Amino acid sequence: MRTRQFKSESKKLMDMMINSIYTHKEIFLREIISNASDALDKLYFRSLTDTQIGLKASDFQIKIEIDKENRIISVSDNGCGMNEQELDKNLGTIAKSGSFDFKEQNEKAENVDIIGQFGVGFYSAFMVSDKVEVRTRPYDSDKAYCWKSCGAEGYTIEECDKDTFGTTVTMHIKTDTDDEKYSEYLDQYRISALIKKYSDYIRHPIKMEFTTKKPIDGKENEYEDVVEFRTLNSMVPLWKKSKSELKPEDYNNFYKEKFYDFEDPIKYIHTHTEGQATFDALLYIPKHLPFDYYTKEFEKGLQLYSKGVLIMEKCSDLLPDYFSFIKGLVDSEDLSLNISREMLQHDTQLKLIAKTVEKKIKSELEKMLKTDREAYEQFFRSFGTQLKFGIYNNYGINKDVLKDLLLFVSSKEKKYVTLKEYVDNMKEGQENIFFASGESIDKIELLPQCDAVKDKGYEILYLCDNVDEFALMMLSEYDGKKFINVCDQSLNLDSDEDRKVLDDENTAAKDMFEKMKATLNNNVNAVRFTNKLKNHPVCLTSEGAISLEMEKTLNAMPGDENKVKAQTVLEINVSHPIAQKLKELFANDTDTLEKYTKLLYSESCLIGGRSIEDPAEHSKLICELMTK
Ligand code: ADP
Numbered sequence: 001m002r003t004r005q006f007k008s009e010s011k012k013l014m015d016m017m018i019n020s021i022y023t024h025k026e027i028f029l030r031e032i033i034s035n036a037s038d039a040l041d042k043l044y045f046r047s048l049t050d051t052q053i054g055l056k057a058s059d060f061q062i063k064i065e066i067d068k069e070n071r072i073i074s075v076s077d078n079g080c081g082m083n084e085q086e087l088d089k090n091l092g093t094i095a096k097s098g099s100f101d102f103k104e105q106n107e108k109a110e111n112v113d114i115i116g117q118f119g120v121g122f123y124s125a126f127m128v129s130d131k132v133e134v135r136t137r138p139y140d141s142d143k144a145y146c147w148k149s150c151g152a153e154g155y156t157i158e159e160c161d162k163d164t165f166g167t168t169v170t171m172h173i174k175t176d177t178d179d180e181k182y183s184e185y186l187d188q189y190r191i192s193a194l195i196k197k198y199s200d201y202i203r204h205p206i207k208m209e210f211t212t213k214k215p216i217d218g219k220e221n222e223y224e225d226v227v228e229f230r231t232l233n234s235m236v237p238l239w240k241k242s243k244s245e246l247k248p249e250d251y252n253n254f255y256k257e258k259f260y261d262f263e264d265p266i267k268y269i270h271t272h273t274e275g276q277a278t279f280d281a282l283l284y285i286p287k288h289l290p291f292d293y294y295t296k297e298f299e300k301g302l303q304l305y306s307k308g309v310l311i312m313e314k315c316s317d318l319l320p321d322y323f324s325f326i327k328g329l330v331d332s333e334d335l336s337l338n339i340s341r342e343m344l345q346h347d348t349q350l351k352l353i354a355k356t357v358e359k360k361i362k363s364e365l366e367k368m369l370k371t372d373r374e375a376y377e378q379f380f381r382s383f384g385t386q387l388k389f390g391i392y393n394n395y396g397i398n399k400d401v402l403k404d405l406l407l408f409v410s411s412k413e414k415k416y417v418t419l420k421e422y423v424d425n426m427k428e429g430q431e432n433i434f435f436a437s438g439e440s441i442d443k444i445e446l447l448p449q450c451d452a453v454k455d456k457g458y459e460i461l462y463l464c465d466n467v468d469e470f471a472l473m474m475l476s477e478y479d480g481k482k483f484i485n486v487c488d489q490s491l492n493l494d495s496d497e498d499r500k501v502l503d504d505e506n507t508a509a510k511d512m513f514e515k516m517k518a519t520l521n522n523n524v525n526a527v528r529f530t531n532k533l534k535n536h537p538v539c540l541t542s543e544g545a546i547s548l549e550m551e552k553t554l555n556a557m558p559g560d561e562n563k564v565k566a567q568t569v570l571e572i573n574v575s576h577p578i579a580q581k582l583k584e585l586f587a588n589d590t591d592t593l594e595k596y597t598k599l600l601y602s603e604s605c606l607i608g609g610r611s612i613e614d615p616a617e618h619s620k621l622i623c624e625l626m627t628k
Contacts, residue, residue: 041310073186074168090122145160435483
């Protein structure tokens, strides 16, 4: 018999499992039971349409047997089973790996991480066993096969005997070490406690042979072993239980098991809705982004159940894109069990459910924002970008749903504020909402343009996320207050009088500015004096719809060869000595004026966080100045 090799990713994962220092080894049992339960569901589902399968819901069960002496625990089900190809495919490859690139997982922290993030499922058996056997027979076949493996070296598959259809997973439990008492997994009370903890809601009975000692009638101090099968789980799905019965850890354990997370969620939402649509929903807001959130493998959606039976693993129609990070499930009495994916899309009932789910999520987020700011901010750090995309996408159709969920760091206390808080805090007479954007808060604070706005006592929203400005552009105003970029030409904080003085200065220097603009090969739309810079000599501002930061973002996107260009203006501080110097040079020494113009333009680019076009020339000009 040939030893088959695991697919390479599976082999690495297997290595990890065998040498795992993961502290929650006990989860192997819930993984094996959850596979058994899925197999029962699959066959039950088939039996609903195929009357040849003469099985009732109550015929399905999971059986656990413990053989303490031989250190074996086995889990059997009478579910769909696997044929030889399926066995090879399903247990020779790890299902959930996707295109994830396995790093060498030696560090403890990473080890925990990876086990938590994958639904590593079946392989977790190797955390506690040194040998695993899977005997399986499909419902409609008389051939059974046995898969065996002692670890990363590979596995074998051979034909075997099996009287009944379904699958038995036999785990040979490792011997105890100083650190690890594997024998606990051979203790019937420990096992039944684990089932209560992790698998209580499984819809099918999980039965175990219990051996108890009973006194023998009429004989004092004499006992006999009595063997009985007990059902260990309550079989009521968690979401069907009343809230008062459940503790936060019940919800959290369920979440971690079902949705492959290693951390508790930030929040769970358990609701029962009656009326036009009747359904139970259990929704979770995760603490952090799923590892594959920004890959094409990520699929949004909620599990969809009809009367307690899973009919779809990821029903994407139940979640709008901007809430795609929500995990959870919906169970409705109103949906037919064998509804197809295509039919679902047009199902009015499903649409009603989706609307209700969306409203519920929104109101819970609003509640969290009001009552638990810290948790909300943590949530926003993980998923705020998604909400901002939600505002921007589809031409802003959802902006009103989402605008009050946004947070931006503000210049006042460098803390998150909502748009409402900003507006409530506005100074007397302030008509606009000011913002500034850049790579980081530190860099934004260095922007010369911020000083003037702050000096006037206005608060500025700091935008560091690429999507921020696009989202604000889509909103265009909040509560009647327009959003104004401090780096935009339209920023006007001057009194009419000051404005007039500046206009006169600009008119007088018109020819000089034309000359400077020509020197810069028309890289800027205009050159002007400004009085909004405190101590800085120059800055670069933009006019029109595209700001300097938006230009950067748009041009960083892959694919598009046609680069966009913001319309820029080189602004020179009218009160800075450089202004006078330029005027003198224009009158006497236009050669030097050209050089200074180039230098000032480079400076303005650098301050604004852009790169300069010709660094070699820039450096040459600087050295020339230094050696003068
Ligand atoms: P997952 O369950 O997350 O898909 P696993 O590694 O736990 O990943 O299992 C891999 C696959 O093996 C399952 O998807 C399923 O097709 C199959 N499998 C595992 N256990 C059983 C079982 N008891 N009965 C039938 N098929 C099973």
